[in-house]
Amino acid sequence: LDFLMEHGMIQAVPDGLRATAFGMLIAKSNYAVQTAVRLKEFARSGGEVDMSRLIYEICRTPDLIPISFKGRKSRDPVRDRLNRAGLFVVDVGNDEATAATLMEWMDERSEYEIENAFNVYAASxxxxxxxASRLVKFHREICQVLGVYTGLDSMETLTARLYYGVKEELLPLVVGIKRLGRRRARALVDAFGTDLRYVSREELLRIEGIGPKTAENILKKYHSHD
Incomplete structure (x- = not known):
């Protein structure tokens, strides 16, 4: 009981004990109490939300199965990737490998590229x-329960980027066009930019992997905004 009260999951009331909004949120989720406490403490750390740090905190929870290293090769590539994100770590283990992997995934790297870059088992x-995308959503809900509203939009964007494995500029396409996928979305943006309102059906069909049905879906989405 002391642990639950200390971390704000239950509170004393005149007729006994009652679950707090934070406690009820945990009860409705499938996540470990340790996960919720870690994310709550991060939410209360104050200041602007560092999305790279949030990814790292999520990777250190018991609810995210880590991506592990292969063999005994140098772990410096993982350390370097985290350093570029502003995360400076001394010991590099599977949690750090997972964070670096997720960052590269959102930069549209393939599992094969990630495995070769970091010497990890990237199949998962x-x-x-x-x-991780679900845990970011859970963290966002914790923030709302705590009355911490800084960075909520950025968390929503991060959730989508993790889920689809894309840079932010591709989100309107991969979210708006069913089953388009990140490879075809990237090919479209590389060819035409992010504004597809003036792209014709014939131009779309010249892109590898874009068939008549997908082209029609793209035209419906963008031309309906004219």
Whole structure:
């Protein structure tokens, strides 16, 4: 009981004990109490929300199965990737490898590229990214319960980027066009930019992987805004 009260999950009331909004949120989720406490403490750390730090905190929770290293090769590439994100760590283990992997996934690297760059078992990257996206959403809900509203929009963007494995500029396409996928979305943006309102059906069909049905879906989405 002391632990639950200390971390704001229950509170004393005149007729006994009652679950707080934070406690009820945990009860409705499938996440470990340790995960919720870590994310609550991060939410209360104050200042602007550092999304790279949030990813790292999520990777250190018991609810995200880590991506592990292969063999005994140098772990410096993972350390360097985290350093570029403003995260300076001394010991590099599987949690750090997972964070670096997710960052590269959002930069549209393939599992094969990630595995070669970091010497990790990257086959579970998609699953880890999906679970991480759900944990970001959970963290966002914790922030709302605590009355911490800074960075909520950025968290929503981060959730989508993890889920789809894309840079932010591709989100309107991968979210708005069903089953388009990040490869075809990237090909479209590389060819035409992010504004597809003036792209014709014939131009769309010249892009590898874009068939008549997908082209029609793209035209419906963008031309309906004219």
């Amino acid at each position: 990257t998609r699953r880890a990214a999906y679970e």
